[in-house]
Amino acid sequence: MKTVAQTLAATAEIHSISPDATVFEAITRLAKKNVEALISQELGQLVGIVIERDYARKLVLLGRASVATPVRDIMSTPVITVTPKETTKCCMQLMTQGHMRDLPVVEDDKLIGVVSIGDLVKDVISEQHDLIEQLQKYIWRE
Template sequence: MRIVAQALAAKAQEKTHSISPDATVFEAISRMAEKNVGALIVQELDHLVGIVSERDYARKLVLLGRASVATPVSAIMSTPVITVTPKESTQRCMQLMTQGHIRHLPVVEDDKVIGIVSIGDLVKEIITEQRDLIEHLQKYIRGE
C-alpha cells in the first residue's frame, strides 16, 4: 500500500506555497495563478491556521459579491484544516477527501507543514500502485 510520503517524493521539485491570513484574497488568487496551484496553506508565524482554495474564492467571495482586494484571506479560508501525516495511506487520504468534499490535504509532521497533496497526486499514486500490482501478478503467473 502506498503512502503520502511517496506522493510527496514524486513531487520533490514542488514547493508548498502559503499565504498569511491577513493577505488579501486578490493576493492569494494571484499567487495561485502564478504558481499554477489550486490552493494555498494559510500560515501565521509558521503555524497552520487554514487553507484557501479556488473553490473558497468562488463560493465565499464571488457568489456573495465581495471584493477580492478588500477581503482578507481569513474571511474565506477553510478551517479547521483536515491534515494527514506522511505515513497515511493514499487510500485513507482519498476517503478523507471524499467525505470532506475537499481536493487538497496538507501533510503535517511534528506540527509543521511539510507538503500538500491534491486529489490528482493521489490518483497518480493509486495508478502507480495498481500498475505495480499488475506487473507483479504477471511475473508470478509467468513463473519469474
C-alpha cells in the same frame, strides 16, 4: 499501499499565503503557480487553506471585492491534516468524505507538505500497474 511520506518525496513545494493578504493576491498566486489551493500560515502555524471554491462561494457570490477582502475572511478553517505515516487509501477516503482536493501534511505541529488528489491518484495507478506486471510475469512463468 504507499504512505504520505513516500508521496511527498515526489511532490512540489508548498504554496502558502498570509491570512492578512488580500483575496486578489491569493487568486493571483493560484493562477501564477497553477495550483488549486494555498496554505495560510501565521507565525509558522497552519491557520487555514484557501481554494478556488472559497473564492467563488464566499466572495464572488456575496458580491465582495477581492482587493479589499483578506484571505482570513474566506479561508477554510479548521484544516483537516494528515501525518506522513497515513496511507494513500486513508487520504483518499478523507478527501472523498470531505470533498477536498488537497491535504496538508503535518508532523510535530509543523507543516511539511501538501498532497493533492492528483498525487494520490498517480500513486494508485502506479501501484496497480506494478501489480498487473507482477501478475503477468507470474502467469507467463507457468
